[in-house]
Amino acid sequence: MANVLVVAEFSEGKLKKTTHSAxxxxxxxxxxxxxxxxxxxIGGGAKAASGELAGFGAAKVLVADDANLAxxxxxxxxxxxxxxxxxxxxxxxxxxxxxxKDLMPRVAAALGAGYxxxxxxxxxxxxxLVYKRPMFAGNAYGYCxxxxxxxxxxxxxxxxxxxxxxxxxxxxxxxxxxxAGAGADRVTFVSLDQVKNERPExxxxxxxxxxxxxxxxxxxxxxDPLADVLSAAVGASRAAxxxxxxxxxxxxxxxxxxxxxxxxxxxxxxxxxxxxxxxKGSKVIVAINKDGExxxxxxxxxxxxxxxFQAVPELVSEIKKRKSx
Amino acid sequence: MKILVPVKRVSDxxxxxxxxxxxxxxxxxxxxxxxxxxxxxxYAVEAALRLTENGATPKQRGGEAIVVTFGPPxxxxxxxxxxxxxxxxxxxxxxxxxxxxxxxxxxxxxALVEKEKPDLVLMxxxxxxxxxxxxxxxxxxxxxWPMATFAATIKEEEGSLLVGREVDGGVLTLRVKLPAVxxxxxxxxxxTSVYSxxxxxxxxxxxxxxxxxxxxxxxxxxxxxxxxxxxDLAPDASLSIKYVSYEPPPAxxxxxxxxxxxxxxxxxxxxxxxx
Numbered sequence: 001m002a003n004v005l006v007v008a009e010f011s012e013g014k015l016k017k018t019t020h021s022a023x024x025x026x027x028x029x030x031x032x033x034x035x036x037x038x039x040x041x042i043g044g045g046a047k048a049a050s051g052e053l054a055g056f057g058a059a060k061v062l063v064a065d066d067a068n069l070a071x072x073x074x075x076x077x078x079x080x081x082x083x084x085x086x087x088x089x090x091x092x093x094x095x096x097x098x099x100x101k102d103l104m105p106r107v108a109a110a111l112g113a114g115y116x117x118x119x120x121x122x123x124x125x126x127x128x129l130v131y132k133r134p135m136f137a138g139n140a141y142g143y144c145x146x147x148x149x150x151x152x153x154x155x156x157x158x159x160x161x162x163x164x165x166x167x168x169x170x171x172x173x174x175x176x177x178x179x180a181g182a183g184a185d186r187v188t189f190v191s192l193d194q195v196k197n198e199r200p201e202x203x204x205x206x207x208x209x210x211x212x213x214x215x216x217x218x219x220x221x222x223x224d225p226l227a228d229v230l231s232a233a234v235g236a237s238r239a240a241x242x243x244x245x246x247x248x249x250x251x252x253x254x255x256x257x258x259x260x261x262x263x264x265x266x267x268x269x270x271x272x273x274x275x276x277x278x279x280k281g282s283k284v285i286v287a288i289n290k291d292g293e294x295x296x297x298x299x300x301x302x303x304x305x306x307x308x309f310q311a312v313p314e315l316v317s318e319i320k321k322r323k324s325x
Numbered sequence: 326m327k328i329l330v331p332v333k334r335v336s337d338x339x340x341x342x343x344x345x346x347x348x349x350x351x352x353x354x355x356x357x358x359x360x361x362x363x364x365x366x367x368y369a370v371e372a373a374l375r376l377t378e379n380g381a382t383p384k385q386r387g388g389e390a391i392v393v394t395f396g397p398p399x400x401x402x403x404x405x406x407x408x409x410x411x412x413x414x415x416x417x418x419x420x421x422x423x424x425x426x427x428x429x430x431x432x433x434x435x436a437l438v439e440k441e442k443p444d445l446v447l448m449x450x451x452x453x454x455x456x457x458x459x460x461x462x463x464x465x466x467x468x469x470w471p472m473a474t475f476a477a478t479i480k481e482e483e484g485s486l487l488v489g490r491e492v493d494g495g496v497l498t499l500r501v502k503l504p505a506v507x508x509x510x511x512x513x514x515x516x517t518s519v520y521s522x523x524x525x526x527x528x529x530x531x532x533x534x535x536x537x538x539x540x541x542x543x544x545x546x547x548x549x550x551x552x553x554x555x556x557d558l559a560p561d562a563s564l565s566i567k568y569v570s571y572e573p574p575p576a577x578x579x580x581x582x583x584x585x586x587x588x589x590x591x592x593x594x595x596x597x598x599x600x
Contacts, residue, residue, distance in 0.1 A: 073499070074462070075471055098492040102474045105427070105462035114428060114565030117457050130569065135456050136341045140353050141572050148565045182469025186502035190487065194495040207599075230600075238511065248477070248512055249494055254453065255365075255511060257493075263599040273341050274453075280577065284597045286589065292582075301580040301597065304589050314586040319600065322590065 002129065004029050004037035005089040006058075007081055009099050013048035017204055018095035020162035023056050025093050025122060025155045027163060032124025035090070038062055039170075042080050042177070044070035050172055055165035066177045071189040074103050079178035082110045085150060091129070096154035097203075104154050110181070114146035118258075120159040137254040137277035157203050158260035158281055195249055202250065205233035206262045210252055210279070213239040214268030214289070214308060219246050222309065223267065225316045229323070235259065235279075237269045253278035268308045271296030288312065326388040326481070326503075326521075328373040329443040330412065331434060332366035333394060334403040335454040350570040362403050365449025368514045371534040373447045374411045376481055379523035380530055387523050389413045393437060395420045395430060401550065408545035409537035415548065420555040426564045427455075431463035433558035438468060443504065445486070450475050450508040461508035472506040473499045476513055481522045 004026040008019040019039075026037035038060040041050050046065040053061045064080045081103070085092050092107060094100035096118045108115035119131040120141070128145055131153060135142050146153075202208065209232045211223045219240060227234045236246035238253055252259055254277035264282035269275060271287070271294055279285070280299060287300035288308050297303040304311060336344065336355040345354040370392060377388030392407040393416040394400050404415035418433060438446060451458035465472035477496065478489035485502045491510045501507070512518060516529040537545070555562060583589045593600040 072497075074474075078466070098475065098490075101458050102462065102492075105459040106466040106472070108459075109428070109431060109463035109466035114426070115457075115459055115463075116566060117459060134574075135571075136336070136344055136353070136454055137338065137456070138574055139341045139344055140346060141574060142353075142568045143350075143570045143572075144566050144568045146566050147563075181466075183465065183471040183505075186505070187471035187473075188500045190498040190500055192492075192495060192497045197494070242511070242515075248491055254456065255451070263593070263597075273339060276342075280574070284593070284599050285577075285580070286593070297580070297582070299577050299580075301578075302589055302592055303580055303582045304584075304586065305582065306586075311586055315590065318586050318590045322594065322600075 002029050002033040002035040002090040003088055004035065004091045004093060005085050006037060006039045007092065007094040007103070008039050008041045008049070008053065009095060009097065010041065010043070010045065010049035013045035015049045015052060017162055017201070018097050018157050021155055021157040021160035022093050022095050023163035024160040027057065028122055029091060029124060029129065033127065040064065040081065040084050040175070042069065042077050043072065044068070054170045054172060055167055056163055056170070057166045057168050058170040061170050061172045062175045063172060064175045064177045069177065071192065072099065073184070073187055073189055074106050075184035075187050076180045077103060078106045078110060079181045080175070081107045083178040084175060085111060090150060092150065092152045094154055095157050097157070100154040104152050108152035111150050111152065112148060113150040113152045114148040115152045116144055116146060117154045118156050119153050120156050134277070137273050138280060139273070156258060158258050195247055199227060200231065200233045202233040202235055202252070202257050203259055207232035208235050208252070208259050208261045208279070208282070209233070209265045209267065210235035210237065210269060211240055211246065211267045212237040212269035213243055213245065215240065215245060217245065218309070222312050226265070226312055229316055229319050237275050238272070266296050266300065267312060269296055270294045271299065326377055326445060327443045328376060328388065328390045328445045328447050329438060329441055330366070330369050330373045330390055330392045330407070331394070331446070331448045331460070332370065332392050332403060332407055333363045333452045334360045334396060334400055335363045335452055337361050338364065338453045346571050346573050350572050353571050360403070362406065363449055363452045365451060365453070365509060367534050368511070369447045369449050369509050370407050370410060370412060372479060372509055372513050372519050374535070375519040375524070375530065376445070376447070376479065376521045378521060380528040381525065383411070386413065387521065391416065391441065391443065393418065395425060395433070395555070397421055404550060405545050406537065408548045409542040410535050411541070413548065415550040416553060417550065418553050418555055418558060424555070424562065426566045427457050427459040428463060428565045429559055429562060431460050431467055433555060434460070434464050435467040436558040437553070438464070445503060446506045448508050450510055461506050465506040468506070470505050471501040472508070473501050474508045475510045476507050477510050478518045479507065479513070480520045
């Protein structure tokens with residue numbers, strides 16, 4: 001029997017969808033071990049964000065709302081996760097985004113717990129939890145067990161479908177914010193420069209249009225019309241980000257974002273191993289590249305060897321034509 | 326500033342698709358793949374060098390960068406190559422990957438930090454073999470130090486660092502007072518990413534990590550390299566995570582090449598039914 005603590009992620013009083021993937025994990029483990037799960041929200045605006053969480057079958061929704069925690073800093077958030085986890089939880093989980101990957105190893109160390117990051121599935125095997133996780137840029141999957149009494153994990157959002165409300169009305173309880181951890185007095189939040197984006201979130205979009213270095217300074221000019229007509233998110237290869245053609249938060253790959261949309265366009269992307277690690281899970285992959293030998297064609301369902309500066313505008317008008325037909 | 330830089334050797338990440346998993350999935354076989362320094366750790370070494378020099382006069386050291394690795398005797402190669410690019414001395418903790426996990430490495434590093442008393446531990450955000458992204462954060466917690474993970478920029482101030490972190494959807498800037506742990510992301514080696522107090526704000530580095538000149542490779546052989554037993558740092562060497570088996574990723578079916586944009590759209594509409 002495992003009791004799971006889900007650490008929710010939200011910003012400006014609004015829940016992030018990553019949380020629903022972590023809830024799916026918790027539901028799976030609770031069901032497989034006849035256990036239960038609760039959801040914890042920490043930070044300024046936690047109360048506001050907690051509203052929609054009562055309907056997922058959680059034993060409790062725990063809210064540590066404190067205006068002093070307006071901005072996330074691991075040293076100030078981790079102690080509340082740790083204190084809550086010590087109240088009878090066996091597994092602590094959040095999604096494997098920048099937030100979870102920053103916070104959770106710190107929580108694990110404080111709990112003396114083993115940690116498995118970026119897991120893509122979980123199996124309750126005779127009471128034991130076995131986690132599957134990608135390694136070597138997705139070129140191998142390891143099955144692992146955590147041997148400590150408490151286990152801390154982050155889940156890969158693209159592999160855990162967002163939880164749907166199951167009805168019910170979980171009790172919402174306020175919990176005290178634990179005193180700041182060691183080191184907290186030596187770290188100050190300075191600023192968060194967010195890239196304003198009208199498009200769907202890269203990790204949540206059902207269509208992703210990604211561009212590589214071949215687009216050069218015309219990255220936006222060429223890709224935006226295609227993304228517009230497909231209501232797609234825009235991604236980029238590491239090479240395009242490093243060269244400054246695309247902002248770094250668009251990077252898809254081993255160390256960037258991992259996406260698994262219904263349809264993925266790789267445009268002017270050669271297909272380096274670390275890029276493939278971030279998009280190989282896509283349902284349908286289309287590659288457009290003028291080099292017919294580019295490795296991207298080995299994973300593409302549909303490959304077009306062409307000059308992208310001609311092919312992409314042509315593609316945009318062809319899709320528009322069919323849509324209006 | 327005194328900086329400790331943990332580094333790891335990994336199987337050549339540019340050929341990670343050539344690793345093999347024998348039937349039964351008992352292990353990952355990397356035979357035939359060259360050992361390379363973990364790219365993120367190379368970036369951490371570069372960032373450490375930038376923080377302990379004036380960018381305009383890099384031959385003159387303005388601090389100390391100590392590299393440490395956990396591995397068998399052959400991993401001295403990894404340490405020597407970091408020494409050749411400019412690191413000042415090295416420590417090898419005798420062990421093998423099989424007897425380590427992230428928690429144990431973090432515990433051992435804590436013991437080493439308590440002995441060496443650096444102002445900063447600077448390391449890659451993750452090793453590209455296990456892809457776990459954990460040791461820096463764990464170490465910070467064990468030491469009770471502040472941390473800044475996934476750093477894209479570091480600017481040294483009086484007794485603190487201003488760190489720009491790559492997060493989902495933007496850049497989060499933190500100020501951490503030393504001593505602290507910082508883990509670095511890809512763009513930390515861009516020309517204007519790292520500034521020590523000595524380096525002029527207008528100075529621009531070459532993009533990427535620096536390479537070792539031949540004389541530096543020779544003189545690196547004379548730089549101090551200490552060896553430590555794992556049990557001296559972590560008497561309890563038990564592991565908290567156990568891998569029971571491995572499997573290769575599912576293979577993607579070979580796709581088709583289309584001849585024109587019209588054919589592509591036809592296929593997407595009629596065959597894949599995704600448009």
